[in-house]
Amino acid sequence: MKVRFIAAAGALAAATALTACGGSSSGSDAAGGPEKLTVWIMKDSVSDAYLARFKKDFEQQHKDTALDIQIQEWDGIGEKVTAALASKDAPDVIEVGNTQVAQYAASGGVTDLGGKVGELKGEDWLPGLAEPGKVDGKQYGIPWYAANRVVIYNKDLFTKAGITGPPKTRDEWLQITGKLNKGTRQGIYLPGQNWYTLAGFIWEDGGELAEESGGTWKGTLDSPEALSGMDFYRSLQALGKGPKDSDEAKPPQADVFAKGDVAQIISVPGGAKIVEQANPALAGKLGFFPIPGRTAGKPGATFTGGSDLIVPAASAHQDAAYQVVKALAGEKWQTDLARTMSYVPNRTSLAKVIENNEGTAAMAAAAAQGRATPNSPQWAAVEASNPIKQYMTAVLTGSDPKKAAKDASESIGKTLNS
Structure with missing residues (x-):
């Protein structure tokens, strides 16, 4: 949609x-x-x-x-x-x-x-x-x-943590986010059901949400590549206090970020305007960088x-x-x-x-690696029930990733073939 x-x-x-x-x-x-x-x-x-x-x-x-x-x-x-x-x-x-x-x-x-x-x-x-x-x-x-989406970050919190600039790779991103996650400070606020962000991680690792062959669709969240993308999401999400059972709208992540103790959120750049409206003291203190990829010099898929x-x-x-x-x-x-x-x-x-x-x-740099959801007339129906969100919460709350991914993949395939 x-x-x-x-x-x-x-x-x-x-x-x-x-x-x-x-x-x-x-x-x-x-x-x-x-x-x-x-x-x-x-x-x-x-x-x-x-x-x-x-x-x-x-x-x-x-x-x-x-x-x-x-x-x-x-x-x-x-x-x-x-x-x-x-x-x-x-x-x-x-x-x-x-x-x-x-x-x-x-x-x-x-x-x-x-x-x-x-x-x-x-x-x-x-x-x-x-x-x-x-x-x-x-x-x-x-x-x-x-x-x-890009990463919006609090420049003051980066400076206080001794971080001189945005990360260049996903591994470096995890390292600096871990360094930022200290005491009451969250390294990143990432809700558990931000599935558009997960999609980028899956694509970056070579996976797909679903694939079509011979006129039949199959959900593919249970492929090794897609599971790798979910594992990265889990590692990143753990470096903050984002809820595991809701998305970026509940509560509005801009409001959470505006409190000043969150180092990063993933959002469209215009999200910074909403943050600054909620907390004018942050005006001019927010920076942006593309979601990092696996290798330096190339933003991650988004x-x-x-x-x-x-x-x-x-x-x-x-x-x-x-x-x-x-x-x-x-x-x-x-x-x-x-x-x-x-x-x-x-x-x-x-x-x-x-x-x-x-x-x-930053958004334009990331757009060069941009992707879209599976090209099916039935994809809107998948989003309506959204088994991807349910799958993400299941993994983040301790369920077996492979089983949860298989269940979600079967649901996606059933809907796309209906």
């Missing part, structure tokens, strides 16, 4: 949305007038000012097109998009969560843009955005923006969330809709988006445009 990153919270404009939510309004306002294209953008994805700049520029460049940008609510969006794709009056361009593309593509109502990948510089796309958009060899989703753009097959303006996608995914508006919203651009070569922002630069 789409990850609603708080990285953009401080950047969002408070102005009223450009238009109210609504259905498609494709067509022209008057005979001989410009062609009206309906574009659905999710609430809080980007600022109104950004959309206003894009609309003005696009319409100047395409005199025969008028954009009707409609802001959509996240609640209930899955059903709304599915209904739109099945209708004869669909919007022309829709923003969707990167891991939702497979679900929508399964309906048969999304246009394959595979023939445009070269023109869109697809060889430069972030893997974590490009891969979920490609289903059965067809490119339905075009990467728009990305965001992923889950990449974000959005793709799709064109419904029912759109009556396929060529014009593609021009909207091409512009939003192109260098000019990717650069504007990254600087406005502190997102990671869809291309690895554009990471330089945010290098002056410490948090976003």
Whole structure:
């Protein structure tokens, strides 16, 4: 599902949305007038000012097109998009969560843009955005923006512990976190059910959450590689006092970190703004680094969330809709988006445009190793029951890791094959 990153919270404009939510309004306002294209953008994805700049520029460049940008609510969006794709009056361009593309593509109502990948510089796309958009060899989703987790750390606590800089490898990360974990101070606050973080550790060790072969899915948390990733998670989680039976929202980890006695949390960079709001004394004292990998010089694998753009097959303006996608995914508006919203651009070569922002630069470095959840229309159902969380708690509370992993893998496979 789409990850609603708080990285953009401080950047969002408070102005009223450009238009109210609504259905498609494709067509022209008057005979001989410009062609009206309906574009659905999710609430809080980007600022109104950004959309206003894009609309003005696009319409100047395409005199025969008028954009009707409609802001959509996240609640209930899955059903709304599915209904739109099945209708004869669909919007022309829709923003969707990167891991939702497979679900929508399964309906048969999304246009394959595979023939445009070269023109869109697809060889430069972030893997974590490009891969979920490609289903059965067809490119339905075009990467728009990305965001992923990094480590936010308290610089004062690092200094007091005699640590001069962020770790370069996972082994070094464990060492310095152990050094930071002293007395009432927590080396890291890592809740037991932060499964997106676990996914990165599993991928880094060569494992997968699930794999498909011959049309059949199999959960793979019980592979040696995936078990190794869980073992690293267990070692890291033990160097703090995070609960073993809840995730980062219960209690909100930003509130825990804001108390000042936690050295590190794993979060999107925008989490630092929430921490500083809770404790202004920490303003300017927080640093960022990518989740370390097994070897120096290469960040660890991490889950990449974000959005793709799709064109419904029912759109009556396929060529014009593609021009909207091409512009939003192109260098000019990717650069504007990254600087406005502190997102990671869809291309690895554009990471330089945010290098002056410490948090976003760390996020961009990690995004190069970004991955997405298994590309199945049924993955949303896995997340709904989430046997991965139950598996993590079982291991952290002393259950046999192999048995717990096997049970969770069987549950994942059953759901994906349902």
